[in-house]
Amino acid sequence: MAISTYSELQAAISDWMARSDVSGSAADFITLGEARLNRLLEVVATTASLTGVSSSNVVSIASLSMVEPVSLYVTSDGTEKFIPPSALGTFFEQDTPNIPSNWAIEGTSIRFDCPLDIPYPIRFTYQGRFALSDAAPTNEFLTNNPDLYLAASIVWGCTYTKDGAISMWKSMLDEFVSEVRSINAQKKRSQLRTDPMLQRRGYNYATDVTS
Structure with missing residues (x-):
């Protein structure tokens, strides 16, 4: 099952939880999951x-x-x-x-x-x-990290249904968040590297001029 849009994510929540009776609450699970993602991660292209x-x-x-x-x-x-x-x-x-x-x-x-x-x-x-809706049905993060979005939502689904599988989903969520934060940190370090062509080749502290 593809998970690339708001409606597909809602359907996937019911499917992965194997519970058809939560379909009406899936949007709430997504909203609550996004609240945590907004606290932990940076803005997302939508x-x-x-x-x-x-x-x-x-x-x-x-x-x-x-x-x-x-x-x-x-x-x-x-x-x-x-x-x-x-x-x-x-x-x-x-x-x-x-x-x-x-x-x-x-x-x-x-x-x-x-x-x-x-x-x-x-x-x-x-x-x-993070704020999927019918008006904004997808974002870059959902496209690249559907597993994390699903886990963040299902943690709340398990809380709502008192499902014992919550510990498994919570563990996966923490693991996925850690991975994404590490990747984002690596990207930032890469972007902050100075272009070698722009670096000063030599500096004379005595005369304060470039050599």
């Missing part, structure tokens, strides 16, 4: 599927746990078009409805440079907290 509003230049993102926006794409005539971001107040806003050319974040909304002429499908990517 993709949200939004829909624009005809004759409006604003789309609400209040339901998203966004930390920082990344990119935005609008689908027109079956083709996805990249819309470049701009700082709020740096682009001219038109009154005529059209496909947008610029966007910026304004509070809990995306603001375009013009009203939309039709309700365009929008793909919005951002760095955010």
Whole structure:
């Protein structure tokens, strides 16, 4: 079974717990599992599927746990078009409805440079907290670490059903979190290494000049 989306994760929880009666509570297990992941791990790249509003230049993102926006794409005539971001107040806003050319974040909304002429499908990517939903059905972490996401959720499922398997899932969760934190630390160390071409080849402390 693939576990790459919010709905697939909910189905997997019921499947791995072998309990059809928890399907209605799977979303709660995921939310509680994400609460712990948010405390232990860094922000995650997330993709949200939004829909624009005809004759409006604003789309609400209040339901998203966004930390920082990344990119935005609008689908027109079956083709996805990249819309470049701009700082709020740096682009001219038109009154005529059209496909947008610029966007910026304004509070809990995306603001375009013009009203939309039709309700365009929008793909919005951002760095955010762990918070899967129907509006944001997947994120980079779920794609790369479905085992950890499943374990974090099932720990709460076992708590809810008083299942003795909780110790096994808790052990796997702790192991997976430790592995991911170690990988992230290695990536950070790699990113912090100075490019050899930028390093100073010699330094004379007496004259304070590069040799």
